[in-house]
Amino acid sequence: MTTQPIAAPATPLLPSAVSIVRVSGTDLHAFLEPWISLPEPRQAVLRWLCWGGYRERALVLFFPGPGSYTGEDLVEFQVHGNPLLVHRLLEHLASLGIRLAEPGEFTRRSLLNGKQGLLEAEALRDMIAAATDTQLREAQARSGGVPAWLSAARAAIAPWMARAEAAVDYGEEEGIALDLPEMLGGLEPLRRVFRAEQERSRAAGWLRDGIRIALVGRPNAGKSTLFNRLAGEDRAIVTEIPGTTRDVLEVRCEWAGLPLYLFDTAGLRETEDPVERLGVARVAAVLEKVDLILHLIPAADPGPDPEILERLAPFSGKVLELRTFGDQGSESRGGTEYAEKRTVSALTGDLSVLEESLRERFLGGQAPDACLGALASQRQRELLDELVLQLEILYQLPDNPPPEMPASLLQGLWALLLRLTGEDRAEAALDQVFAGFCLGK
Ligand SMILES: Nc1nc2c(ncn2[C@@H]2O[C@H](COP(=O)(O)OP(=O)(O)O)[C@@H](O)[C@H]2O)c(=O)[nH]1
Numbered sequence: 001m002t003t004q005p006i007a008a009p010a011t012p013l014l015p016s017a018v019s020i021v022r023v024s025g026t027d028l029h030a031f032l033e034p035w036i037s038l039p040e041p042r043q044a045v046l047r048w049l050c051w052g053g054y055r056e057r058a059l060v061l062f063f064p065g066p067g068s069y070t071g072e073d074l075v076e077f078q079v080h081g082n083p084l085l086v087h088r089l090l091e092h093l094a095s096l097g098i099r100l101a102e103p104g105e106f107t108r109r110s111l112l113n114g115k116q117g118l119l120e121a122e123a124l125r126d127m128i129a130a131a132t133d134t135q136l137r138e139a140q141a142r143s144g145g146v147p148a149w150l151s152a153a154r155a156a157i158a159p160w161m162a163r164a165e166a167a168v169d170y171g172e173e174e175g176i177a178l179d180l181p182e183m184l185g186g187l188e189p190l191r192r193v194f195r196a197e198q199e200r201s202r203a204a205g206w207l208r209d210g211i212r213i214a215l216v217g218r219p220n221a222g223k224s225t226l227f228n229r230l231a232g233e234d235r236a237i238v239t240e241i242p243g244t245t246r247d248v249l250e251v252r253c254e255w256a257g258l259p260l261y262l263f264d265t266a267g268l269r270e271t272e273d274p275v276e277r278l279g280v281a282r283v284a285a286v287l288e289k290v291d292l293i294l295h296l297i298p299a300a301d302p303g304p305d306p307e308i309l310e311r312l313a314p315f316s317g318k319v320l321e322l323r324t325f326g327d328q329g330s331e332s333r334g335g336t337e338y339a340e341k342r343t344v345s346a347l348t349g350d351l352s353v354l355e356e357s358l359r360e361r362f363l364g365g366q367a368p369d370a371c372l373g374a375l376a377s378q379r380q381r382e383l384l385d386e387l388v389l390q391l392e393i394l395y396q397l398p399d400n401p402p403p404e405m406p407a408s409l410l411q412g413l414w415a416l417l418l419r420l421t422g423e424d425r426a427e428a429a430l431d432q433v434f435a436g437f438c439l440g441k
């Protein structure tokens with residue numbers, strides 16, 4: 001297939017040592033040779049690039065298709081890292097008939113040319129976007145493409161699909177029937193694998209996307225101290241003066257292997273101070289959007305503040321109460337049974353109870369590493385959920401159904417498997433995936 005050649009900066013447009021401009025197309029000689037002679041394949045060669053009054057000495061590489069990243073001819077210009085120079089070079093390439101690429105278009109071409117699959121492309125996109133160590137490792141764990149369990153699922157479903165279709169086409173005259181109980185027995189291991197992977201992918205989704213957590217509680221409950229402790233840096237001001245934190249502070253960090261977005265909030269209380277009041281109002285918007293609300297209650301308090309409980313009531317499903325000041329003696333902690341539950345100390349860093357609770361809630365009790373390699377993006381998780389649903393419907397079929405019923409359900413499963421790996425070439429799905437890419441990848 002002939003395509004119009006594309007070009008894009010592969011490096012950020014910032015003053016830097018080197019900028020790379022990449023060009024991909026089915027026959028780049030035709031477009032570039034009138035201007036420069038291309039070097040031998042896969043050799044870095046210095047060339048003077050001259051156009052419109054500019055004179056740039058660049059390193060040029062040529063990767064002929066199909067053995068290139070995109071599967072097409074690929075040329076890389078390594079020029080001095082001046083953003084204006086890169087713009088001028090791209091303009092010149094445009095005058096040669098090489099247009100600016102869309103975000104992700106290089107990878108999209110590599111996909112269409114069979115150089116990589118959609119799952120690999122998604123892993124690549126997520127790897128580039130990863131901001132914490134766990135996110136980086138999570139994305140890298142998916143870089144191998146189609147996981148073994150998915151290939152096994154296809155191998156398990158294919159023969160049943162063939163038999164179901166034969167039963168539909170020839171059943172009556174040839175006496176071919178589909179033995180439903182036998183099939184359901186045969187697919188039972190797959191059913192277990194799907195469910196296990198669904199669990200793992202829920203957890204992997206949190207690792208990929210990060211967990212948004214708001215810290216709330218009465219003034220001086222230790223919110224900012226915990227915020228700083230989890231973030232590993234002194235971001236929020238901590239004093240013993242109630243009402244110190246007035247705005248919502250946000251930090252992105254990784255703690256206990258979990259990528260977190262933390263929101264430190266103003267203490268939730270009625271206040272006359274107009275600035276503090278605005279801070280309290282902002283908390284409401286944060287509570288809406290977070291995945292978890294950590295309600296901090298000093299262990300010496302007799303219990304949670306009723307006014308705060310009332311404010312948190314609409315979010316009760318995502319509130320976790322934590323007792324703070326766990327380092328202080330149990331007498332000063334009120335000595336009640338309530339005070340002993342879920343106690344942490346931000347001062348000493350004894351936060352094991354919090355770590356355990358987060359793992360329980362978001363990773364199904366597993367360690368972050370146990371979730372690596374599972375399907376993780378929203379697109380992948382939604383398709384996996386649908387796979388599980390579809391397979392369950394097979395198990396709900398009445399006895400001796402007409403063969404069309406299992407046959408169409410199996411075809412549905414098959415279509416979902418193809419959509420997951422992008423082999424159905426559905427443009428809408430590709431658009432969704434590649435919208436998240438940066439220019440030049
Ligand atoms: N002993 C002890 N003091 C703490 C702990 N957490 C916070 N503090 C102290 O309590 C006071 C209020 O803490 P701060 O984090 O500003 O509370 P906030 O108003 O909820 O943000 C400060 O003097 C902190 O040093 C803790 O776990 N143990």
Ligand SMILES: [Mg+2]
Binds near residue numbers: 244245265
């Ligand atoms: Mg504070």
